[in-house]
Amino acid sequence: MKDYVIDTGMLSKRYKGRYAVSNLNLKIAKGEIYGFLGQNGAGKTTTIRMLLGLIKPSGGSIRIFGQSLAKNRMSILRKVGSLVEYPSYYGHLNAVENLEAIRRILDVPQSRIDEVLHIVGLTKESKRAVKGYSLGMKQRLGIASALLGNPELLILDEPTNGLDPSGILEMRELIKAMPKQHGITVLISSHLLSEVEQMASTVGIIRQGELVFQDTIDNLRLQAQGSMSLRVSEGEQVLELLRRNGIKAILSGSTLTFDNTDDLVVSGAVNEIVRAGHSVYRVEEKRKSLEELFLRMMEEGVNR
Ligand SMILES: Nc1ncnc2c1ncn2[C@@H]1O[C@H](COP(=O)(O)OP(=O)(O)O)[C@@H](O)[C@H]1O
Numbered sequence: 001m002k003d004y005v006i007d008t009g010m011l012s013k014r015y016k017g018r019y020a021v022s023n024l025n026l027k028i029a030k031g032e033i034y035g036f037l038g039q040n041g042a043g044k045t046t047t048i049r050m051l052l053g054l055i056k057p058s059g060g061s062i063r064i065f066g067q068s069l070a071k072n073r074m075s076i077l078r079k080v081g082s083l084v085e086y087p088s089y090y091g092h093l094n095a096v097e098n099l100e101a102i103r104r105i106l107d108v109p110q111s112r113i114d115e116v117l118h119i120v121g122l123t124k125e126s127k128r129a130v131k132g133y134s135l136g137m138k139q140r141l142g143i144a145s146a147l148l149g150n151p152e153l154l155i156l157d158e159p160t161n162g163l164d165p166s167g168i169l170e171m172r173e174l175i176k177a178m179p180k181q182h183g184i185t186v187l188i189s190s191h192l193l194s195e196v197e198q199m200a201s202t203v204g205i206i207r208q209g210e211l212v213f214q215d216t217i218d219n220l221r222l223q224a225q226g227s228m229s230l231r232v233s234e235g236e237q238v239l240e241l242l243r244r245n246g247i248k249a250i251l252s253g254s255t256l257t258f259d260n261t262d263d264l265v266v267s268g269a270v271n272e273i274v275r276a277g278h279s280v281y282r283v284e285e286k287r288k289s290l291e292e293l294f295l296r297m298m299e300e301g302v303n304r
């Protein structure tokens, strides 16, 4: 059996008879960046709150670092850093002073403050009052506080929400470095695939409280099916010719599109078309983008 940093079994949360999270089996391996994806209201924050011991599950189990969260809450959470929703700060204090307040609770050495400020790139701004910070800087300060206690696991709930493109880029670079440079496993939630696809190794897609996909991002890509498009001289006639050969195509202008990308099927079709006296000007394979596949999964769900 694989060692998982987070391993939930049939984890569920019910609010007034309605399931916000239903029978979730999350498997997050050590050292990976796990993208937890779903539309607004899908159940991401509810799941994360349960993982952090902030709310009680209605059913199921949570194991973190191989131990039951219900039985070892304090010792587990000491090794978990988190950023959930918008963190609150003392606006009139600077970054060092804000971190100092948390440092005392965690009881880590003072030098750790400089370290985490360096990691998130706030060293130069650390003496400025936080109320003058941009949203991106505030989020980075949030990551800095999450890192103060030297966590082995970082749980980030939509850390890029509300950030501008450059803020998103900075956040991405920061998170990407966590497993490699600091040996930290990361769970990051988002409602946008584009935000996590460049850093996550594994993705879990939650839809109406249920996990509809959980696998490597490479396997998600493999599922993005391709189609062929052919630009020909006489569209209508070729459409009919293909139909007689058992290929259902769609005609748009002089371009025919069909779902089969098999080499033999494609070369057979091209041969038939040419033999019947038509011309093939262009043959193109179109891969359905990962984004299209993702949106389809979020809408209809694909059970695995
Ligand atoms: N405290 C609560 N009481 C009742 N319903 C809730 C509560 N918190 C969340 N929900 C509901 O649970 C569902 C999942 O919400 P949430 O976990 O916040 O989704 P996400 O973070 O993916 O946007 C939503 O339908 C939401 O309305």
Ligand SMILES: [Mg+2]
Pocket: 041, 044, 045, 046, 157, 158
């Ligand atoms: Mg949420």
